[in-house]
Amino acid sequence: MLDGRAYAVDGDTIRLRDTRIRLKGIDAPELDQTCLKAGQSYPCGEQARNALIAIILKQQVECRLSGRDRYKRPLAHCAVGGKDIGARMVEEGWAVAYGGYAGEEALARRRSAGLWAGTFEYPRDWRRKHVPAN
Structure with missing residues (x-):
């Protein structure tokens, strides 16, 4: 378990203490990724x-580490005030479910929340086209 103040690196990665942590079960757009809403990028x-x-600002974040991703980054389920951060990101529509959170994603789709308000390329597909392989 790691806890403390965290900083958002991108939509699915935080820095907690001196550790860069990937939120398990979600995939958010890359920082330079664009999407369309009402025909506008x-x-x-x-x-x-x-x-x-907005979720983690000035909050105590608690993370339960759970393995590593293919880039060797620690994976974790993290929470603020007992509420799962990954679930919130998916429910608010700013990340897609990636091995979990199917119910939250279905709710975001129904509400046209976040990414679901327009059209977007799934982050994994966008990365295949735009990010060189390591």
């Missing part, structure tokens, strides 16, 4: 990070 990657900032 907008910086959905930045908006996803802003949504995460």
